Amino acid sequence: MYFFYVDESGNRNPSAEQDSPFVFVSLAIHEFQWRRLERNINARKLKLIGDVHERTGLEFDLNDVEVKANTLRMHEEREKHPFFKHLTKEELRAMTELMYDQLQLCNVCLHAVVIDKKCLRDYLDTEKLSKKAYELLLERSERFIDAEHPNQNCVFILDNTSHQLNHSMALKHSFFQRSGTSSGLKLRHVVELPLFVDSRLSNGVQLADLCAYNVFRVFRDQDETYSYFQKVLPFVYKNPNGGAQRLEGLKVFPENHRWQELVERIKKERTRLLSQSGST
Numbered sequence: 305m306y307f308f309y310v311d312e313s314g315n316r317n318p319s320a321e322q323d324s325p326f327v328f329v330s331l332a333i334h335e336f337q338w339r340r341l342e343r344n345i346n347a348r349k350l351k352l353i354g355d356v357h358e359r360t361g362l363e364f365d366l367n368d369v370e371v372k373a374n375t376l377r378m379h380e381e382r383e384k385h386p387f388f389k390h391l392t393k394e395e396l397r398a399m400t401e402l403m404y405d406q407l408q409l410c411n412v413c414l415h416a417v418v419i420d421k422k423c424l425r426d427y428l429d430t431e432k433l434s435k436k437a438y439e440l441l442l443e444r445s446e447r448f449i450d451a452e453h454p455n456q457n458c459v460f461i462l463d464n465t466s467h468q469l470n471h472s473m474a475l476k477h478s479f480f481q482r483s484g485t486s487s488g489l490k491l492r493h494v495v496e497l498p499l500f501v502d503s504r505l506s507n508g509v510q511l512a513d514l515c516a517y518n519v520f521r522v523f524r525d526q527d528e529t530y531s532y533f534q535k536v537l538p539f540v541y542k543n544p545n546g547g548a549q550r551l552e553g554l555k556v557f558p559e560n561h562r563w564q565e566l567v568e569r570i571k572k573e574r575t576r577l578l579s580q581s582g583s584t
Contacts (some may be wrong), residue, residue: 308415308445309508310498313373316437317430318421325523326419328437329516330445332458332541333508337410344409345507346567348402356390367504373517376400378531403511404535412511413452414521415444415553420561435476439485440555442477442494447552448541449493452514457495463502463509473498523556523563528570537574538581556564 314326333341349369368387375381375388376396383390388396390440418424418442419433428436442460449458474497484490484551503509518533527536541553551571556563 306334306449306453306456307508308340308458308460309337309506309512310441310460310467311509311512311516313513314524318419318424318433322422323524324421324519325476326390326421326433326437327516327520327523328417329512329519330415331407331447331508331512331515332413332415332448333410334456336431336510337412340405341410341507341511344406345402347545348399352395352399354392355388355395356387360390362390367502369503371399371403371507371514372512373514377517382435394444403514403558404532406507406511407536407539407555408412412514412539413448414536415441415448415541416516417441417444418519418523418554418561418563419558420558420563421557422479423558423561425558431472434472436557438473438476439480441485442480442491443484443485443487443489444541444553444555445447446491446493448496451543451545454493457493459496460494461506461508463499463503463506468484470500479526491562497574522570523566524573526566528566534573534577537570538577540574542574 308330310328310330312323312328315321316326342358346366349366349508353364353369356364358566364387373384391399394505407414417437419437421433445458446495449456456565460477479499481491481494517537518530518536522528522530522533542565543552546552549571551574554567554570556567
């Protein structure tokens with residue numbers, strides 16, 4: 305069984321911030337690797353909780369140590385955070401590196417859907433855009449499992465945001481399971497409805513949040529050399545039997561999007577990084 309941890313970055317309203325993308329990301333983690341992910345990250349969080357307690361006398365629990373991209377990046381966000389404002393620069397750096405280290409240690413595979421809102425047709429409102437982005441992410445996940453692990457199934461795990469949004473996502477999921485996607489793909493490996501979890505306690509969703517922001521940042525700034533994106537780029541799925549010009553784990557919609565040249569540079573950069581590390 306594979307767990308697909310899902311998170312997003314950007315504004316899903318197609319009429320807002322049109323120069324910026326909307327991004328959906330999923331991280332595929334095998335059930336046997338899940339315990340390692342939890343053990344590695346929670347051990348560091350509990351150590352930080354103890355260190356902060358020694359310095360301040362304040363009591364914290366794991367749900368107080370939710371790792372989010374905004375908190376790690378922005379000083380003003382950390383200063384408002386009841387826990388992270390007590391961390392030293394070295395502690396923050398080590399926590400950040402530990403999160404990204406799990407991509408390799410736990411053999412994580414990343415899939416990303418990027419929506420170019422500036423090139424969408426007028427009829428695509430917020431609801432239709434969300435449905436399309438989720439459909440494309442389901443397709444990436446189904447094809448990955450079918451190609452790499454055809455005897456496995458997968459379940460989607462999402463942040464528990466609101467009853468209305470959870471209900472909407474579950475309805476979309478159920479529809480695609482029953483009817484397949486608009487491209488005719490049947491979801492033979494995606495089981496059950498999505499599971500909605502408290503992101504404050506889900507290290508998988510927190511890691512997906514970091515990865516989603518990195519993808520968002522690269523497409524917003526059109527700069528594939530962003531250092532934290534380079535930490536996740538080698539884990540974007542590419543079928544070893546696919547064509548040299550394909551990168552199955554990255555889907556940009558619609559087809560006439562503005563970032564054609566950027567996508568080609570991303571592919572070349574991924575090849576360079578893997579060659580540099582000695583990976584295949």
